Amino acid sequence: MDNNNTIAGWVLAGGIAALGFSILSGKYFHADKPERPETMGYVIEGVESSDAGEEEIPMSMMLAKADISAGEQVFKKCVACHTINQGGANGIGPNLYDTFDKSHGHVPGFAYSDALTSIEGNWNFDNMNAWLISPRRYAPGTKMTFAGLGKPEDRANVIAYMNAQGSNLPYPEPPAEEAAVEEAEADAAAAEVAEETAEADTAAATE
Numbered sequence: 001m002d003n004n005n006t007i008a009g010w011v012l013a014g015g016i017a018a019l020g021f022s023i024l025s026g027k028y029f030h031a032d033k034p035e036r037p038e039t040m041g042y043v044i045e046g047v048e049s050s051d052a053g054e055e056e057i058p059m060s061m062m063l064a065k066a067d068i069s070a071g072e073q074v075f076k077k078c079v080a081c082h083t084i085n086q087g088g089a090n091g092i093g094p095n096l097y098d099t100f101d102k103s104h105g106h107v108p109g110f111a112y113s114d115a116l117t118s119i120e121g122n123w124n125f126d127n128m129n130a131w132l133i134s135p136r137r138y139a140p141g142t143k144m145t146f147a148g149l150g151k152p153e154d155r156a157n158v159i160a161y162m163n164a165q166g167s168n169l170p171y172p173e174p175p176a177e178e179a180a181v182e183e184a185e186a187d188a189a190a191a192e193v194a195e196e197t198a199e200a201d202t203a204a205a206t207e
């Protein structure tokens with residue numbers, strides 16, 4: 001009787017495992033050929049990174065290495081809704097010329113959401129970075145239905161590109177990287193001294 005139960009248990013477990021596998025593989029093979037609707041609503045590019053915000057490299061350090069022409073390529077994800085030339089028309093989104101150091105919702109006549117215009121302060125490199133990680137997390141209720149840019153390099157490059165269109169703010173000083181290196185070197189030197197002292201002690205003890 002016990003044995004029969006065990007066998008029944010294994011058969012059941014096997015069945016569940018097989019079912020699980022077929023569900024998983026169904027998902028897996030499906031992912032290769034996403035079914036897109038014939039006509040798309042408006043295009044929403046980009047992905048929202050799930051780990052956004054964690055272990056972020058400061059934007060000031062990213063900008064030091066940013067590439068404006070690479071940023072122009074990234075901005076292609078924005079042109080469905082935005083122009084960025086001086087005096088450019090508003091589209092689904094506002095014209096983005098000279099946006100840095102301007103208030104949230106800076107283009108007169110564009111029908112912004114309250115979600116965006118109620119945010120205090122001007123656009124800077126850090127809050128623009130946060131906005132581009134996830135607009136809807138930065139301004140819950142925003143009308144910008146863009147998921148976000150998952151890659152820090154993409155954000156840095158597009159921020160550098162946007163800054164070059166009218167704002168031209170100086171990049172912030174990167175945090176003192178050298179100071180950190182010096183500190184690490186000092187630590188290593190201290191460790192070396194400690195080791196030498198230990199060796200000398202051992203030598204003294206054996207003498």
Ligand code: HEC
Nearest residue numbers: 077078081092093104105106107112113116142143144146
């Ligand atoms: C699907 C259309 C759409 C896409 C794609 C899109 N945006 Fe937007 N964007 C909007 C809308 C709509 C608003 C106004 C949001 C609001 O009022 O809540 C906006 C607002 C903004 C603002 C605020 C401007 C201001 O005056 O304060 C910035 C900055 C911005 N977008 C940058 C970008 C960048 C950079 C990209 C590409 C990486 C992008 N957007 C992609 C629709 C879009």
